[in-house]
Amino acid sequence: xxxxxxxxxxxxxGxxxxGxxxxQAAHHADLLRQMLLVRRFEERCVELYSAGExxxxxxxxxxxxxxxxxxxxxxxxxxxIVSTYRExxxxxxxxxxxxxxxxxxxxxTTGCSGGRGGSMHLFDAKTRFxxxxxxxxxxxxxxxxxxxxxxxxxxxxxxxxxxxxxAVAEGEFHECLNLSALWxxxxxxxxxxxxxxxxxALDRAQAQTDLAMRAASYGMPAWAVDxxxxxxxxxxxxxxxxxxxxxxGPHFLELRTYRFRAHSMYDPDRYRDKAEVAQWRQHxxxxxxxxxxxxxxxxxxxxxAAIDAGLAAALAGAVESARAAPLEPVxxxxxxxxxxxxx
Amino acid sequence: MSSSEPGKTSYREAMREALREALRADERVFLMGxxxxxxxxxFAVSLGLLEEFGPERIRxxxxxxxxxxxxxxxxxxxxxRPIVEIMTVNFSLxxxxxxxxxxxxxxxxxxxxxxxxxxxxMTTGAGRQVAAQHxxxxxxxYAHIPGLRIVAPATLEDARGMLATALADPDxxxxxxxxxLYNMTGELALDAGAVDIDAAAIRRPGTDVTLISYGGTLGTxxxxxxxLAGKHISAEVIDLxxxxxxxxxxxxxxxxxxxxxxxxDEGWRSGSLAAEVSARIMEQAFYDLDxxxxxxxxxxxxxxxxxHLEEAALPQVPGIVAAAQRAVG
Numbered sequence: 001x002x003x004x005x006x007x008x009x010x011x012x013x014g015x016x017x018x019g020x021x022x023x024q025a026a027h028h029a030d031l032l033r034q035m036l037l038v039r040r041f042e043e044r045c046v047e048l049y050s051a052g053e054x055x056x057x058x059x060x061x062x063x064x065x066x067x068x069x070x071x072x073x074x075x076x077x078x079x080x081i082v083s084t085y086r087e088x089x090x091x092x093x094x095x096x097x098x099x100x101x102x103x104x105x106x107x108x109t110t111g112c113s114g115g116r117g118g119s120m121h122l123f124d125a126k127t128r129f130x131x132x133x134x135x136x137x138x139x140x141x142x143x144x145x146x147x148x149x150x151x152x153x154x155x156x157x158x159x160x161x162x163x164x165x166x167a168v169a170e171g172e173f174h175e176c177l178n179l180s181a182l183w184x185x186x187x188x189x190x191x192x193x194x195x196x197x198x199x200x201a202l203d204r205a206q207a208q209t210d211l212a213m214r215a216a217s218y219g220m221p222a223w224a225v226d227x228x229x230x231x232x233x234x235x236x237x238x239x240x241x242x243x244x245x246x247x248x249g250p251h252f253l254e255l256r257t258y259r260f261r262a263h264s265m266y267d268p269d270r271y272r273d274k275a276e277v278a279q280w281r282q283h284x285x286x287x288x289x290x291x292x293x294x295x296x297x298x299x300x301x302x303x304x305a306a307i308d309a310g311l312a313a314a315l316a317g318a319v320e321s322a323r324a325a326p327l328e329p330v331x332x333x334x335x336x337x338x339x340x341x342x343x
Numbered sequence: 344m345s346s347s348e349p350g351k352t353s354y355r356e357a358m359r360e361a362l363r364e365a366l367r368a369d370e371r372v373f374l375m376g377x378x379x380x381x382x383x384x385x386f387a388v389s390l391g392l393l394e395e396f397g398p399e400r401i402r403x404x405x406x407x408x409x410x411x412x413x414x415x416x417x418x419x420x421x422x423x424r425p426i427v428e429i430m431t432v433n434f435s436l437x438x439x440x441x442x443x444x445x446x447x448x449x450x451x452x453x454x455x456x457x458x459x460x461x462x463x464x465m466t467t468g469a470g471r472q473v474a475a476q477h478x479x480x481x482x483x484x485y486a487h488i489p490g491l492r493i494v495a496p497a498t499l500e501d502a503r504g505m506l507a508t509a510l511a512d513p514d515x516x517x518x519x520x521x522x523x524l525y526n527m528t529g530e531l532a533l534d535a536g537a538v539d540i541d542a543a544a545i546r547r548p549g550t551d552v553t554l555i556s557y558g559g560t561l562g563t564x565x566x567x568x569x570x571l572a573g574k575h576i577s578a579e580v581i582d583l584x585x586x587x588x589x590x591x592x593x594x595x596x597x598x599x600x601x602x603x604x605x606x607x608d609e610g611w612r613s614g615s616l617a618a619e620v621s622a623r624i625m626e627q628a629f630y631d632l633d634x635x636x637x638x639x640x641x642x643x644x645x646x647x648x649x650x651h652l653e654e655a656a657l658p659q660v661p662g663i664v665a666a667a668q669r670a671v672g
Contacts, residue, residue, distance in 0.1 A: 145417015
């Protein structure tokens with residue numbers, strides 16, 4: 001059985017990747033390194049979860065890395081991100097320090113949410129990362145509001161809002177697409193269509209499965225992109241973000257992708273054909289970029305080994321520092337329920 | 344103010360003046376909600392504000408409670424000071440995800456990085472024959488949620504003064520305005536302004552029994568206290584004002600003096616705010632009590648349309664008087 005839909009649509013007229021051969025090679029190497037960072041981080045999380053070192057719900061992004069990495073290329077440090085519970089990739093490529101993300105997995109005070117959030121709730125004020133939201137669709141209204149504030153304050157900023165195909169079934173999706181289009185707010189809606197809402201395939205939940213078309217019906221530019229191709233994602237995101245910054249109002253990208261792992265560490269993955277997963281693994285975004293770079297003479301075995309060795313060392317350091325980091329004293333249990341009161 | 348007589352105002356006008364002052368004082372403040380602009384507000388609270396402040400700051404929204412409440416949260420995160428109006432508490436249930444899972448939770452979940460300085464105003468309560476989807480008192484539900492501050496202005500001073508204090512709060516504050524109060528009129532000092540939102544208030548001192556109430560039933564409790572005076576029972580009346588966090592000190596201080604308590608709450612009895620207040624009295628003042636704590640709450644029924652049934656469903660003066668008499672014995 002072949003994948004029920006090969007993502008093949010690309011769009012956008014951005015100019016990413018142009019320039020001299022050298023800068024292009026360096027750019028590709030940077031994208032590769034970022035995707036590998038996310039991949040290796042999560043592979044390590046699987047080991048740590050199995051070893052009982054980290055707990056709770058852990059939702060893996062493996063297979064979808066090209067989406068986070070490609071979209072992030074279009075964002076500036078002033079922009080904002082609102083994400084979901086499957087947000088390790090978004091957080092890492094946004095620049096939340098690896099040590100702080102790993103420490104959050106361990107629930108330590110040095111975590112990016114002080115240990116109170118865990119895998120699903122990564123936050124970082126410095127990079128305007130407004131969290132992993134674990135209510136499907138619940139992040140969209142926040143993104144609309146952050147963008148509203150930026151617009152009212154006259155800031156030329158974009159809020160990138162990530163969510164999955166499952167969110168399209170929620171009322172908040174439709175309310176927010178309408179409201180953002182009505183008020184022409186600077187939101188980049190990034191629908192990570194991995195074809196499953198937990199265990200329910202898109203075509204078992206949606207009468208109309210062309211999600212870009214549905215977004216377009218709210219009066220915003222929308223198109224589908226091959227979410228397994230990091231360069232296609234980057235090009236589309238740059239085009240959309242540029243248009244948003246130019247006052248073009250919200251834009252919508254349907255990023256067609258696939259998660260290679262189960263929904264969460266609890267998921268026995270009984271609802272997908274193994275052959276389907278195997279087929280999609282043939283389109284691994286990391287393998288695809290690696291092959292392209294090799295073909296163009298941009299990547300040697302040594303360079304790839306060096307990237308991996310660097311990541312392995314960084315990960316080992318992150319795990320070590322997380323293990324050694326302090327836990328919040330129980331006496332502080334009810335901190336941060338309310339802000340400190342000025343008396 | 345539209346009132347011609349200086350100092351004479353209504354609850355509605357006091358709210359409007361509070362909004363006007365907030366909008367003038369801080370350019371980050373804006374109001375959004377259904378029909379707050381061109382219509383002038385479902386209860387005419389924001390009438391005239393669109394003309395004065397323009398559509399950027401007096402924003403009419405689609406009927407998308409979850410989106411515009413969540414947008415208020417996002418705008419607060421983004422540095423604005425939004426006031427979101429929800430037409431009634433029943434409609435707020437469509438935004439409960441945003442209020443509960445985001446507004447109340449983000450500060451904690453982010454390890455203190457993201458506070459949500461948001462004010463949400465909504466109408467609550469019955470008494471206008473608008474039946475079972477526009478009449479409920481669900482503020483007790485919201486008072487269950489850590490991370491929120493819940494206030495219920497019952498007087499002109501509080502209608503005028505609570506908003507400014509709520510806006511200055513770094514955390515989300517929900518203001519519950521009982522629909523029967525908008526037309527209440529009285530004298531208000533011309534220089535009335537911000538009031539605290541921490542303490543309960545003793546609205547009538549007394550010695551024999553404490554009537555504990557808030558919002559729309561404060562007037563009922565005061566009427567009952569007047570009637571009890573004619574029966575030689577001196578009732579003290581407490582206005583809770585802030586439903587979360589509760590001001591235990593004022594409640595318990597009164598009960599320790601009167602040794603009897605009657606709680607008046609328009610919410611349903613089971614699992615009500617009245618149950619919480621009662622439990623706190625039992626926990627902290629049990630040996631000061633001379634009688635069991637009494638509760639006068641709404642009947643456990645969706646609020647019916649016909650006037651006689653609606654009246655029967657709600658706390659009324661005779662029920663409060665009877666409860667106080669039982670307590671006094």
